Amino acid sequence: MLFFRLRNLNKIKVISILLSSSFLILNLLSCSRQTEKSTKEVYIKESSGKYSLYRNGQPYIIKGAAGYSHFNTLKNIGGNTIRIWDTVGLSTILDSARLNKLAVIVGLPIANSDYMALYNDSTKVTKQHNAFKAIVNRFKGHPAVLMWCIGNELDFPYKPSYNNFYQAFNKLTDMIRKEDPNHPITTTVLNFNKKYISNIKFRCNIDIISFNIFNRINYLRDDIKSATLLWRGPYMIAEWGIDGPWDGTLQTAWGAYVENTSNKKAEFYLNRYKKYMPLEDPRFLGCFIFYWGNKQEGTHTWFSIFDENGASSEAVDVMRHIWTGKRQGSTFPQIKYMLLNKKGAMDNIILSSHANANAEVLLLEQSKIKAIKWEVFKEDWYKENLHNIKKLKPLQNLIKSDGALKVDFIAPKEEGPYRLFATIYDYNGHFATCNTPFYVVADK
Template structure:
């Protein structure tokens, strides 16, 4: 078993950290309400209204009827925008809601060192917790998303503000547990959550690193052996380890390949047998822009389903869906694939084609679109607004092929194909290319 240098440093620091932790005045809090966690000799179970509740959830707030039909029982949202309508829609579909409470990140020390600002944040949270706490659809509160929980004493006022919010929720709303999320499994942050906060559940946003989760849970069970849920999981994202072009445009798998990734991740790595596991939420149940508008989206903006929706239904209910989406093998541009670093001249005539794994007579239409590459980030986070599409000048279109004129302006682009069938599914794929301006 290999251990990284970072992990060794953490282990060596543990005795010193424990010494400080023993000086902490943090008290233990146990809930017993409409929703609570029961611990029986290390076996944790979530209960709602007296019945055991295993979270089969999704991040997002649209297409809730489809979620219910797929066997889902929970949605996770990141803030309180339109919360009244979301809770009402959830109730109509017999779904529970993990409500996100956005707060300033811990790195904003200027904010947490200002007592007026932290008091305003506290009062804002207190107001809407008390406004919505009696709604029957609420499952739990999630304070912050992917916050950083450091050991440094300079973050003392952040912890004070964070704990004040958590303690207020416990006091004002004893019927619902409180969680927060972190990116992947991070032992140092887990330590700080355990000894510096009174969180009831630790939640992980974890994608490709889910393959290491069982190992990490076992390796650090001496440090923390409490309940957890996976608040976000899904296909590998446009991150460091994923393949990309020479101009660093990440290569996105087709919706067919992503469905296979979802299935493999869940069946191989989801720790459903762990007595500490409370459930999971797939990401993203709807349509959102993150590098592209298809990368994480299980639906298009019109509510058409991708194959991953059928996959999730099969994983949750065990029965295979009779009808699903068109099966994409690959997309090519000028007989090249994305890994070939496709270069086009400005206004060049180009040919694109989508290849299927097998013929499909249920196709109703095919849409093609071109978008500029979306590299925009703010504070290290991807743009959430889709760029404007580029006018696609099609010369000829035939079945799964098109001939078109490349954009005139130099730069990176993506050509998207959307294949619809008569069963309400959409299959997606795209291919990045770079346009070189003609010399004058």
């Protein structure tokens, strides 16, 4: 009997050991699965009011640029993230980002809330929803995806008449959370708008609010502080940079915006980042410089950090310094200013049609200049759509002499506003640019 009891006791011990071992193995497998999942997903962690973004199981501090190109340059100067606005060519963009060890915030370009012709039509809403669902399911497993951004500079109004917009928006976020729980969701608003933030908080379900903010960034710290009773969540700056033409920029008598030299813009980027970027805020997850590429907006040089052939402006070196603390060994062409008929942009330069004119660019140093390109363009600002993205073509047969710091040219025949551009290249693949607006009065 004693033997039987001991034998049964041993059996019980064996069973207990086996059960304990099984639970241990299950726990280890569970932990392994959780670890594997955590290294694959992107998520936000909050601790005592501090928000941190995690990717591949490690804290991820966004060092970003808004644009579709120059990924290798971004990687080489310390950047790690690209933000795009739509899904055109998304497969190629994600593959290129992966090769360059960059992450991508993918924009899902939904219609703004004021497009009621869409949001009041259930068929159109369903079509938009299904199109983005297909995109999410196709690319959710791509290792370069960091998060999804629903829309760009959307309005989030309060009125009940916009309920259909909110229903469509929330249906999209619900879909993304179901189909792809491994990536956060954001949306962007223009500047810091308390009403929009309130409506996003109480009527939407996203993880991060993102701001596109330029000259208003000077007030961002105060704006954030003033809204803490309403909202204490994480945020990003999805676009920041120099002031746009619409941001109180100096204008001529006929309304042409005066554009800074590319060197002045580089200085502006650096000062704005150091003085106004809320790097100390525990809720701040990162920012994206605008525009990482070449685009027409106001002019073809206003926001362009690169030229159309891939040469880089001094703003690239500024971002290298911001992200790595280092500067490039070679310098960039340094423009002091441009004169047109010995006058500056704010002198309201008026030329007669077909009149002979001259211009010059003054540099801080001239020894490393490779080439200078002079061009005359019609103005684009006076059109109904200031944000036209179609690149203009320079006017032909007006430049008499090219390739030097001084140029002679002929004023256009047609009356109206124009702009003279000079682009200076060095031997290191760098450029600097400047321009001066002028107005042509037709001969009577």
